[in-house]
Amino acid sequence: xxxxxVIIVGGGQAGLAMSRSLALRCxxxxxxxRGRVGERWLSERWRSLNLLTTNAMxxxxxxxxxxxxxxxxxxxxxxxxxxxxxxxxxxSPVVSDAEVTDVEQTAGGYxxxxxxxxxxSQAVVVATGACETPFRPAMAEALSPxxxxxxxxxxxxxxxxxxxxxxxxxxxxxxxQLAEEIQGSGRPVTLAVxxxxxxxxxxxxxxxxAWMETAGILDDPALEGGNxxxxxxxxxxxxxxxxxxxxxxxxxxxxxxxxxxxxxxxVDRAKASxxxxxxxxxxxxxxxxxxILERIDGWIKDHALEATAADPAARIPVLAAGGRLTxxxxxxxxxxxxxxxxxxxxxxxxxxxxxDHRGExxxxxxxxxxxxxxxxxxxxxxxxxxxxxxxxxxxxEDLAPIVKACLGRPAKEAA
Ligand SMILES: Cc1cc2nc3c(=O)[nH]c(=O)nc-3n(C[C@H](O)[C@H](O)[C@H](O)COP(=O)(O)OP(=O)(O)OC[C@H]3O[C@@H](n4cnc5c(N)ncnc54)[C@H](O)[C@@H]3O)c2cc1C
Numbered sequence: 016x017x018x019x020x021v022i023i024v025g026g027g028q029a030g031l032a033m034s035r036s037l038a039l040r041c042x043x044x045x046x047x048x049r050g051r052v053g054e055r056w057l058s059e060r061w062r063s064l065n066l067l068t069t070n071a072m073x074x075x076x077x078x079x080x081x082x083x084x085x086x087x088x089x090x091x092x093x094x095x096x097x098x099x100x101x102x103x104x105x106x107s108p109v110v111s112d113a114e115v116t117d118v119e120q121t122a123g124g125y126x127x128x129x130x131x132x133x134x135x136s137q138a139v140v141v142a143t144g145a146c147e148t149p150f151r152p153a154m155a156e157a158l159s160p161x162x163x164x165x166x167x168x169x170x171x172x173x174x175x176x177x178x179x180x181x182x183x184x185x186x187x188x189x190x191x192q193l194a195e196e197i198q199g200s201g202r203p204v205t206l207a208v209x210x211x212x213x214x215x216x217x218x219x220x221x222x223x224x225a226w227m228e229t230a231g232i233l234d235d236p237a238l239e240g241g242n243x244x245x246x247x248x249x250x251x252x253x254x255x256x257x258x259x260x261x262x263x264x265x266x267x268x269x270x271x272x273x274x275x276x277x278x279x280x281x282v283d284r285a286k287a288s289x290x291x292x293x294x295x296x297x298x299x300x301x302x303x304x305x306x307i308l309e310r311i312d313g314w315i316k317d318h319a320l321e322a323t324a325a326d327p328a329a330r331i332p333v334l335a336a337g338g339r340l341t342x343x344x345x346x347x348x349x350x351x352x353x354x355x356x357x358x359x360x361x362x363x364x365x366x367x368x369x370x371d372h373r374g375e376x377x378x379x380x381x382x383x384x385x386x387x388x389x390x391x392x393x394x395x396x397x398x399x400x401x402x403x404x405x406x407x408x409x410x411x412e413d414l415a416p417i418v419k420a421c422l423g424r425p426a427k428e429a430a
Contacts, residue, residue, distance in 0.1 A: 029392030088256025173200035179350035190355030
């Protein structure tokens with residue numbers, strides 16, 4: 016049994032940022048990682064994935080991007096290598112191949128059982144990621160077993176799918192990227208479009224994320240009440256990170272031959288039903304995009320910044336309507352379904368008293384009701400960019416003093 020002050024569960028960007036913030040305060044801690052540092056980027060992302068945020072925005076505190084393409088987009092594997100370098104540079108006390116299987120509250124704090132032994136600590140910070148387990152709607156179980164079902168975490172490249180048609184469900188960044196790639200491999204794609212937000216990759220001479228950062232959009236605070244729950248459910252922006260800075264929206268996909276249909280509403284073996292909502296979702300997506308662009312325009316005006324004039328093409332709506340309401344997947348030659356339907360979080364190793372009815376950790380800005388138990392890296396934890404690479408460092412700096420304050424206090428007071 017080893018002892019430390021704080022156990023961090025998870026050695027991704029959030030766990031490493033937390034580790035740095037604790038180290039800066041001379042707090043003894045350990046980072047327990049079930050695989051390797053940055054494991055998610057190594058084994059749960061598809062081969063062609065480039066980051067969606069620019070290189071300049073894909074760095075953690077203390078180790079900025081030092082390459083020559085600050086506006087470029089690095090491959091997922093390069094970001095995993097960066098995280099490895101980060102852990103080494105910061106001297107993070109990472110224990111790899113240590114899967115946490117149980118966390119139990121004790122009189123003095125916590126006991127964590129792992130595949131590499133046991134640790135005791137006064138506090139625990141959960142950093143297992145916002146994109147933990149791919150979500151599959153219950154209707155997936157009604158799909159004929161003759162149709163292959165794939166989640167983004169098991170998708171690597173189109174060649175692993177059987178020849179024939181593919182139904183991609185979900186049109187945010189993952190669904191749009193996979194639909195484009197799979198269509199390009201000669202497998203005809205039908206894309207079931209749910210809520211999404213289209214944005215142009217470049218706007219007024221800069222990357223859209225760079226503008227969102229400058230204009231303070233990524234710093235919108237997580238205010239309790241109001242629309243926080245809705246904000247936490249917002250899907251990722253419909254973007255791809257490529258050297259040509261191209262857009263990836265429904266118009267681009269339709270031109271490539273992808274067939275667009277509405278939200279998937281039901282499956283009965285090989286029969287799939289879709290809502291007649293393409294017009295509504297594409298209009299709503301357009302309205303959301305305009306709100307983002309208007310905030311950027313407003314910021315440019317307020318700060319009298321000289322920026323390239325807005326490209327009118329960015330504001331032309333990409334609207335789709337109609338689409339088939341039912342499809343017999345077998346007759347249409349569809350041999351596989353890709354569920355790009357977002358992620359949920361699972362904590363089988365955590366006692367349920369801190370989980371809500373959906374299995375999500377109950378918290379306020381990362382502080383849970385359990386004394387000494389904290390969470391970092393979740394969507395809109397404290398601000399819009401909390402689950403982004405360049406957001407978790409800010410949250411870690413906010414949380415570290417709170418964690419420090421709980422150390423040495425009786426467990427029941429340290430909440
Ligand atoms: C496809 C995709 C692309 C993305 N692209 C970007 C982008 O370009 N820019 C951006 O800012 N954000 C991006 N994100 C969002 C976010 O940055 C990532 O989800 C990122 O991986 C989150 O980092 P994290 O450290 O919070 O969690 P994770 O990277 O998920 O790290 C959690 C770690 O915990 C470990 N773990 C889990 N359970 C246990 C356990 N029981 N015991 C021990 N260890 C455990 C895992 O192995 C993992 O290494 C993307 C997300 C996805 C899904």
